[in-house]
Amino acid sequence: MTQVPGTTNTVLGPVPTEAMGVTLMHEHVCMSNEGQFLDSRIVDDRADRLATAVGKLVAARDVGIDTIVDATPIDLNRDAAFLKEASEAAQINIVCSTGLYTESHGQPSYFKHMSAQELSDLFVHEITEGIGNTGVRAGVLKCATGEGEITPTEVRTFEAIAHAQSKTGVPVITHTSGGQGVEQARILTSNGAEAAQVMIGHVDHKRSSYSYYERILRTGVNMAFDRCGLQIFLPDTVRAALIAGLIANGLQDRLFLSMDSVSSRVGEPSAFEVGAPEPLVYLMTGFSDLLGQYGVGPETIRTLLTANPARLFGGS
Numbered sequence: 095m096t097q098v099p100g101t102t103n104t105v106l107g108p109v110p111t112e113a114m115g116v117t118l119m120h121e122h123v124c125m126s127n128e129g130q131f132l133d134s135r136i137v138d139d140r141a142d143r144l145a146t147a148v149g150k151l152v153a154a155r156d157v158g159i160d161t162i163v164d165a166t167p168i169d170l171n172r173d174a175a176f177l178k179e180a181s182e183a184a185q186i187n188i189v190c191s192t193g194l195y196t197e198s199h200g201q202p203s204y205f206k207h208m209s210a211q212e213l214s215d216l217f218v219h220e221i222t223e224g225i226g227n228t229g230v231r232a233g234v235l236k237c238a239t240g241e242g243e244i245t246p247t248e249v250r251t252f253e254a255i256a257h258a259q260s261k262t263g264v265p266v267i268t269h270t271s272g273g274q275g276v277e278q279a280r281i282l283t284s285n286g287a288e289a290a291q292v293m294i295g296h297v298d299h300k301r302s303s304y305s306y307y308e309r310i311l312r313t314g315v316n317m318a319f320d321r322c323g324l325q326i327f328l329p330d331t332v333r334a335a336l337i338a339g340l341i342a343n344g345l346q347d348r349l350f351l352s353m354d355s356v357s358s359r360v361g362e363p364s365a366f367e368v369g370a371p372e373p374l375v376y377l378m379t380g381f382s383d384l385l386g387q388y389g390v391g392p393e394t395i396r397t398l399l400t401a402n403p404a405r406l407f408g409g410s
């Protein structure tokens with residue numbers, strides 16, 4: 095069975111895409127670094143982890159967030175059953191990803207030895223049939239490139255993601271590591287992905303520039319300032335000024351906002367998670383206030399958080 099037209103797969107089943115409401119496009123309800131969850135010294139208390147995640151999701155719901163897109167790829171301990179329980183308990187929509195991470199920080203050899211066709215078959219299966227016996231169907235495709243050159247393994251994954259996008263119609267969200275957004279867009283679109291359903295992620299990086307943004311947008315894809323609050327990648331004042339500049343140039347329909355937060359994890363957090371603002375809530379409070387100081391009002395912010403995600407997921 096394919097995705098029902100006009101709907102988006104959430105972990106609790108399809109919802110009308112137009113009813114997704116305020117949507118954060120790149121968060122992690124639970125994740126771990128590749129292999130971290132295999133370290134036997136880490137004692138995982140799943141119930142405690144779930145309670146932590148649910149607390150943060152309830153807080154998100156209380157500030158007006160309706161839908162969380164969980165951007166965790168298969169190899170970073172994606173856990174569809176966990177997402178389902180968290181969604182039920184917090185009464186918030188969660189969209190689960192399929193796809194793989196960078197070669198340097200993911201891509202277990204089992205997947206690395208698959209052809210683009212085999213990978214595409216896997217991703218399509220997770221979207222149309224489901225993830226194991228969880229009953230959860232993936233609703234978004236995730237792919238990533240590391241620092242510097244895009245590796246052959248990453249190219250093959252992007253080709254597979256593009257094929258799966260054209261076959262299923264679900265959107266693609268990406269991870270960049272301070273560049274390669276233009277190359278990512280080209281590989282995806284030249285392999286059949288619909289440009290309007292591609293969101294290049296993490297463009298809010300100190301190595302980014304306005305001309306980099308122009309080159310990405312010229313390919314027809316969208317892009318996300320999805321690390322709001324993570325000042326280690328870019329100070330929020332610079333982030334807000336860049337977003338305001340793009341909006342002043344009429345590009346508000348091509349932009350997305352999110353936080354790349356981790357609500358719970360197995361093991362110790364990564365360096366960038368330490369000192370991050372309160373997950374999920376900060377975007378609707380502190381960062382929205384900051385955008386206001388740069389002339390981006392509540393109506394425009396609502397467009398970035400509601401109309402743009404609905405369009406990316408195939409709504410009108």
Ligand SMILES: [Zn+2]
Binds near residue numbers: 269354
């Ligand atoms: Zn992320």
